[in-house]
Amino acid sequence: MTPLLSLRTAIFAPACLGLLLLLPTTLWSQADANVREADNGPDDTAPLQAPPPVSGSAYATGFTSETESNYLRGGLTIGGAYSNNIAGSGSSNPIGGASYSLWPTLAFDKSTSRGHYMLTYSPGFTFYPRTSALNQGSQNVAADLQYRLSPNATVSLHESLVKTSNIFNQPDPLSFTVVSGSAPIPSQAVVPPVGNQLSNSANAQLTYQVGEGSMIGASGTFASLHFSNPGEALGLSNSSSVAGSAFYSRQLRGRYSVGANYQFQTFDSYQPGTQTFTNTHTQTQTIFFFLSIFLKPTLSVSFSAGPQHLTTSQGPLPAMASWSPLTMASVSWQGDRTSLAASYARIVTAAGGLNGAYHSNSMNASARWQMARTWSGGIGGSYALYQTVNPLFVLANSGGHTLTGTASIEHMIGEHLRADFGYSWVQQNYAGSTTISNLPNTSRAFISISYTFSRPLQ
Numbered sequence: 470m471t472p473l474l475s476l477r478t479a480i481f482a483p484a485c486l487g488l489l490l491l492l493p494t495t496l497w498s499q500a501d502a503n504v505r506e507a508d509n510g511p512d513d514t515a516p517l518q519a520p521p522p523v524s525g526s527a528y529a530t531g532f533t534s535e536t537e538s539n540y541l542r543g544g545l546t547i548g549g550a551y552s553n554n555i556a557g558s559g560s561s562n563p564i565g566g567a568s569y570s571l572w573p574t575l576a577f578d579k580s581t582s583r584g585h586y587m588l589t590y591s592p593g594f595t596f597y598p599r600t601s602a603l604n605q606g607s608q609n610v611a612a613d614l615q616y617r618l619s620p621n622a623t624v625s626l627h628e629s630l631v632k633t634s635n636i637f638n639q640p641d642p643l644s645f646t647v648v649s650g651s652a653p654i655p656s657q658a659v660v661p662p663v664g665n666q667l668s669n670s671a672n673a674q675l676t677y678q679v680g681e682g683s684m685i686g687a688s689g690t691f692a693s694l695h696f697s698n699p700g701e702a703l704g705l706s707n708s709s710s711v712a713g714s715a716f717y718s719r720q721l722r723g724r725y726s727v728g729a730n731y732q733f734q735t736f737d738s739y740q741p742g743t744q745t746f747t748n749t750h751t752q753t754q755t756i757f758f759f760l761s762i763f764l765k766p767t768l769s770v771s772f773s774a775g776p777q778h779l780t781t782s783q784g785p786l787p788a789m790a791s792w793s794p795l796t797m798a799s800v801s802w803q804g805d806r807t808s809l810a811a812s813y814a815r816i817v818t819a820a821g822g823l824n825g826a827y828h829s830n831s832m833n834a835s836a837r838w839q840m841a842r843t844w845s846g847g848i849g850g851s852y853a854l855y856q857t858v859n860p861l862f863v864l865a866n867s868g869g870h871t872l873t874g875t876a877s878i879e880h881m882i883g884e885h886l887r888a889d890f891g892y893s894w895v896q897q898n899y900a901g902s903t904t905i906s907n908l909p910n911t912s913r914a915f916i917s918i919s920y921t922f923s924r925p926l927q
Contacts, residue, residue: 516623517676517684520726521650521799522759522773523716525672525688526613526627528648528801528810530835533767538580539926546572546640548889548917554662555597570595572609572640579926584616591640603663608632609639621678628671634663637893637913642875646849648810648833650771650799652755654692655710655736656831658855658871659822660895662911664705665697668821682720689713690734694821706824706864710736726761730773736819736826740864747863751781751826753817757795767804773797779817781826783862791858793817793828806839820855823899824864827855843881850874869899890916 521528548570555566572593579586591609612628636645636657654670674688693709711734718728732755739748757775764770777795782788799812811834820827831853839845856868877891895911 516617516620517678517682517718517720519674519676519684519686519716520718520728520759520761521769521771521801522757522761522797523651523686523688523714523718523728523730524649525651525674525690526625526649528650528799528812528835529803530643530648530808530810530837531803532808532837532839533803533805538578538585540576540578540923541926542574542576542578542921542923544574544885544919544921546570546574546917546919548572548915550638550913550915552635552662552911552913554911555600555603564600566597566599568595568597568603568635568638570607570638572607574640574921577926584614586615587611587613593640595634595638603634605634605665606632607634607638623676625674625676626672628669630667630669632665632667634665635913636660636666637875637915640917640919642891642893642915643835643837643847643849643877645873645875646833646835646851648799648801648812648835650761650797650801650812652714652730652732652757652773652795652797652816653812653814653818653831654690654712655694655708655819656821656853657694658820658827658853659705659899660871660873660897660911661696661705661822662895667693667695667697669693684718684720684728685716686718687713687715696822704740705822706738706740708736708738708819708821710734710819724763726763727759729756729758729775731756738819738824740824747784747824749781749783749825749862749865751779751817751819751858753777753779755795757797759797765802768802770800771798777817779826779858781858783825783859786862789859807837809836810834817858820853823855823857823866825862825866826858827868828858830854845879846877847879848874848876867900869897871895871897885920885922887919887921888917889919890914 549567551567553565555564570593572591574591576589589611593607596604610630615625617623670692672688672690674686676684676686678684690712695707696705712732714730714732716728716730718726720726734753737748737750755775755777757773759771759773761769761771774796777793780788780790796815801810813832815830817826818829833851835849837845837847850873852872854870857865859865860867873895875891875893877889880888882888893913
């Protein structure tokens with residue numbers, strides 16, 4: 470690790486942990502003033518829910534007033550954006566340009582006595598007036614299903630698929646920042662200004678309540694990132710990962726959950742068209758203990774820590790094995806007019822776009838605030854610092870950092886019409902490969918008009 474990366478790690482990790490420790494105290498006082506809720510923890514009569522460190526799902530970032538179920542929703546979004554760079558990665562002459570997009574959206578949200586089912590589909594099309602070769606269709610699919618097999622057993626499924634040429638070019642740009650209290654799946658580290666890519670993540674979990682306050686569970690997770698046109702993302706690697714885990718959780722005094730989790734994970738990175746000796750394969754085994762505190766029904770904070778063992782190999786080179794500590798912290802709060810979720814994780818994982826395995830320090834945060842009856846704002850962002858596990862691997866990058874963010878303002882023009890405008894940015898710095906180290910920082914301003922409707926489901 471370079472002295473600069475070492476300094477960033479030494480400053481960044483304690484700062485993230487300190488922020489997450491401070492947030493619950495601040496949000497507790499705000500929740501008492503702004504949200505009328507019972508002072509007890511989760512409803513004792515309701516079935517136990519998997520605590521955030523082992524739930525495998527993202528924190529909800531909507532307001533409590535937006536959590537109504539049994540609706541069919543739809544609409545059409547038309548948007549325009551200007552980016553300071555619409556050229557491919559490694560371009561020596563960045564080209565700014567405008568783009569125009571449209572996305573029809575259909576969402577299904579249904580609750581029953583035994584389950585909750587949500588499905589959202591939003592295809593789209595984006596065209597660039599100055600560079601028609603970049604015109605592309607997009608796909609956004611998300612599914613979240615939960616079903617009680619019996620009074621004690623619950624199965625849940627989460628699926629997300631995004632096909633796009635620009636990760637910020639979505640009906641809801643804030644949705645790019647996903648905050649979870651669970652061990653993070655391998656995420657995208659390198660963000661090309663333009664590059665056709667397909668990302669997919671899925672999680673399936675089965676939980677069983679073995680006593681009044683005890684729960685066991687098992688889950689499986691899959692994630693992949695694929696750049697379909699290497700010419701638009703020179704030097705970037707595809708990646709995929711598969712993981713399985715099992716946990717035990719015990720509820721104490723109604724508001725505390727403690728437990729332990731074991732996870733086995735494999736992830737691979739590779740470049741299309743290269744020989745197999747450049748492919749990197751990594752296995753990790755992790756045991757971590759966790760504590761979740763439910764200060765309010767909609768306010769929780771979680772901490773996790775434990776050892777992680779990794780084995781990584783590439784072609785004929787000898788495999789390398791080592792130990793590393795895992796540390797995670799997260800907080801989530803949903804209010805009538807404010808919502809916030811933030812997480813920090815120190816873990817060995819893949820870095821989407823880079824070849825190999827990496828020590829990662831990352832933080833994600835997302836917040837929304839309803840400023841007035843027809844005005845609301847939101848901000849989401851992430852910071853990740855990566856250091857390669859084995860710099861001797863072919864095509865390995867020594868590491869670097871990526872900072873992404875989006876800020877937006879939303880205005881309700883009428884019952885069915887909404888306007889959004891905002892700003893997104895990417896700042897990244899990686900050494901090693903010229904094509905990756907030359908990736909430019911990108912700024913993007915956008916505006917959109919959306920027509921929406923909703924119909925109650927019987």
